[in-house]
Amino acid sequence: MSESKGGDLRVILADPLLPDGIETLRAAPGLAVEDHTESDREALRSALEGASALIVRSRTKVTPDLIESADRLRVVGRAGVGVDNIDIPAATRRGIAVLNAPAANTQSTAELAFALLLAAARRITEADASIRAGEWRRKELRGIQLSGKTLGVIGLGRIGAEVVWRARAFGMRVVAHDPFVSADRASDLGVELASLDELLPACHAITLHVPLSEENRGFIGRKELAAMRQGSILVNAARGGLVDEAALAEALGSGHLGAAGLDVFETEPLPADSPLRDAPQLVFSPHLGASTYEAQRQVSRQIAISVRDALVDGDYSAALNAPFEAEDRDGAGPIMDLGYRLGRLLAGLEDAPPSRIDVRYGGPRDGVLGPLAASVAVGFLERRVDPPLNVVNALSIAAERGLEIVRVRTQAVGDYTNYVELSAASGRARGRGRSRGGRGMVVGGALMGSRMEPRIVRVGTFRIETEPRGTCLLIRNRDQPGVIGAVGTVLGEANANIAEYHLARRKGGGQSFGVVRIDEELPAATLRELEDLDGVEEVRQVNFD
Incomplete structure (x- = not known):
């Protein structure tokens, strides 16, 4: 174990790190590396008091109680890709950045x-x-x-x-x-x-x-x-x-x-x-994907660089968890949350993979378009890419998959002081605000009242106001008698409890759009039964939580 000098930031190694990584950390000014790879759980807990960083592999479990014992911890680094052994929500609540080495293997x-x-x-x-x-x-x-x-x-x-x-x-x-x-x-x-x-x-x-x-x-x-x-x-x-x-x-x-x-x-x-x-x-082969000397050397060096940059330079760009909570950074949190939920909605409505999503914000907040765009990317990609995915890495992952996230600042829309609109498009961008290819689905949302509560206010050409939480069914149907009752009957037979039913329509006898909040997700068979109802044209299920 190396003793820390007065004022040095202590980095605790709970699991082995190759020499490349250790040397990178020791060469950084103001960092002291302590080897606790042979320590038991209680000794590790004690060592974490006053420490600034913890580096683990897959062996050490970074649980909420271990995090609580680390009163000054700023960074948890995982020398590898998977972070199943780290309680990320507990770390995020404490403002601790969680880093990994995603590309090394x-x-x-x-x-x-x-x-x-x-x-x-x-x-x-x-x-x-x-x-x-x-x-x-x-x-x-x-x-x-x-x-x-x-x-x-x-x-x-x-x-x-x-x-x-x-x-x-x-x-x-x-x-x-x-x-x-x-x-x-x-x-x-x-x-x-x-x-x-x-x-x-x-x-x-x-x-x-x-x-x-x-x-x-x-x-x-x-x-x-x-x-x-x-x-x-x-x-x-x-x-x-x-x-x-x-x-x-x-x-x-x-x-x-x-x-x-x-x-x-x-x-x-x-x-x-x-x-x-x-x-x-x-x-x-016995799970040897990352078992090469080169991969392990890159893992050790990559995590050491990320931990060093976070502690010495304040660079948290490699963090997996959100760099700030909802109440921080000038009130960006509620806008980011709305963007995330709109991203989930757009993902549930858009079948063909778009090459571009335009993120429009109309409101008084400056500096929110970046985190808003990242939050939209998280919502849109969350169930479709390898975890972990969050506002720190979502835009780069989107770019890797050929998805461009375009940020547009607009004027406030109507009576909404904080309005966010997403539109999907195929084709690549051509000039500012233009795309080659067709425009896909458009969804819009706004923050309401002094508590800035999120609402969905637009789906395609329909205007509707509903809270984006829980599990919702999105039902497009012909505007004719009996549809709502038939939907209720199918849901009742499936023991699905209806919490809310919101309806919008363009004109009598045309098309209607309903948002039905239910207590639990429906199986595919029940969704097909709903789509088979007379007058029902499409049913989608979206979980906003």
Whole structure:
């Protein structure tokens, strides 16, 4: 342990950091690094008293009680990507910035995914095992050539994009599925965009690069595996749980799939009774995506630089959590919250991925367009990209995905003193305030009263006033008798309690638009039942919380 000098800011290492990172921190003026990698929990808690920064890997759990013991903590740095072991809300409430090293393992993970593809295609592990067993099965171990084949890439984030470059270098045609990547971004990468239903049967190999959530657990199940091309290859180096492992074992056993490569699993380590252990033509690796010296060296150096910059220069641009709370920074908080909820609304209404979102603010506050635009990006992208996502990194992530967020300051609209409007558009910007391509959905909101409470006041061409909270159904229908009653009947039969029902219409006998707040989200079957009602044209469900 190094002793801190008087006045130095103490940086606590709870988990090991490679020398590159430690040297970067020790070279910074005014920082003292203390090694507590061998300390128990109570000793770590004691060491955090008066400390300015804590650096962890995945082993140390940064819980609310640990945070409470750190009376002067300003930064928690995660030497890695995932921050599941850090209670970010607890850190944010204390004004503690949470940093990570998001790009450090991109190359290594992309390389491993492609290595699994190559090993599966050429049956490398099987060939190795046969030689070690004294065999020479040259005629039997015939693989497939990747050049000239079609690779399906599901998810075009950092790692997915790197896999695309490698596939193209091998002479492969690449088809990608990512609902929130624009045609312009796909063109830049040299890939063709397709729906999942189109991609599955068209590809000789498919690789997954999407985050895991409760919504997409088992994303590749029996139905999707059956839709894949006979003899094709599946690779997953993204997240365990994306693939139905029992269904994959069956598809390999039946010969429907030619091979698979897995680096991640539903349960890790892989259980002894997993059906995957007996599946043929399956290449395993034990979650080695970031396990290269280069990746770990970059992780250590990147987190050290981010912690140093935060403590020494006050630069929190690498923070994952919001740099300020709602009540801070000149009242920007309520406007940011409104922007976030409008972003959630726009995401629920916009099917085609836009290349641009215009964020218009009409009101008296200066300096809010930047954080407002970031909040809109968080709301729009939140359920569609790898976490963590927040106002600090949302705009850069949007840019990576080919989504331009344009900020426009306007005059106040009508009686609204703080008005925010979002409009989605396809095509790239052309000049100031102009876009090539069609204008998509428009949504608007305002802050009401002295408490600046958020309200939705515009959806498309409809004017409506409703509070954006909880779960809401957005129903567009013909303006005819019986629709509201029929909707109520379906919701009643589904045991869905209606909290509020707001209705807007253009003119009698034309179209109507309803916002129905319910206590819990509805299953897909109930949404389809609502859409099948006479007079109902479209039903969308949006959760604002």
